[in-house]
Amino acid sequence: MTDPLSLTFSALADPTRRAILARLAQGQASVGELAAPYDMSLAAVSKHIKVLENAGLISREKDAQYRYCKLQAGPLQDIDGWVGAYRDLWRDNLDQLDAYLADMQRSDDTNKQ
């Protein structure tokens, strides 16, 4: 589960983290601001944010005591590319799928662990 795509999917597999991303899509925010809507400890939100950061979905910038979080599109583009290969499934056209799968042979760890 150490490959980037798995890391990203795993980070997105939590509604709180997806909500944090949705909030950040509207502009950067501090950890406290991000935590405000939730009924959990700040430490818990801090951990969620670290998961997102480890997946590359957000970056951080310090300003005084504050750590401002900013959404990073890269991993989302990777997800988009992955699902894009299957998009043809519901469009009755398998050509691009085959191309993508052949290409994936190298990049995706299909046989590990």
Place this chain on the structure above:
Amino acid sequence: MTDPLSLTFSALADPTRRAILARLAQGQASVGELAAPYDMSLAAVSKHIKVLENAGLISREKDAQYRYCKLQAGPLQDIDGWVGAYRDLWRDNLDQLDAYLADMQRSDDTNKQ
């Protein structure tokens, strides 16, 4: 983590399971056929398949002793829809994002657990 989107992301957060989907994109296969490439027990692959089935990513059909698995596009379309809202992020156009986010207020469990 009980909402459908989380279930799907979580199912996709494993390279073995993504490889199984890639294999199924080329046509249905039995559990044994799906397990063949992997260096793990059949029971382990059987569990992976159940995870995919629980997420709705595959369906099954019995034929004699065999259980044939077939890829189901629905949850992939949901992922596509979710990431689609962010697609505008790397295209300098935030209108659709706002629309999707407003819409998501109802459907996505943002504040649960």
Place this chain on the structure above:
DNA sequence: TTAGTTTTTAACTTATTGGTTGAATACAGT
């Protein structure tokens, strides 16, 4: 230096995940 704010770290708990092995189930063929 002291006090307040913001965020992270550490230690802990509980639940889930991904794997194992061995037994059970389901069906086919002889």
Place this chain on the structure above:
DNA sequence: ACTGTATTCAACCAATAAGTTAAAAACTAA
């Protein structure tokens, strides 16, 4: 009825995840 093949189930194990509380760290402002 028996044997072989395909798949799942049950019990177990080790590692990870998601939360908690309490303490530490980083910075600001008097």
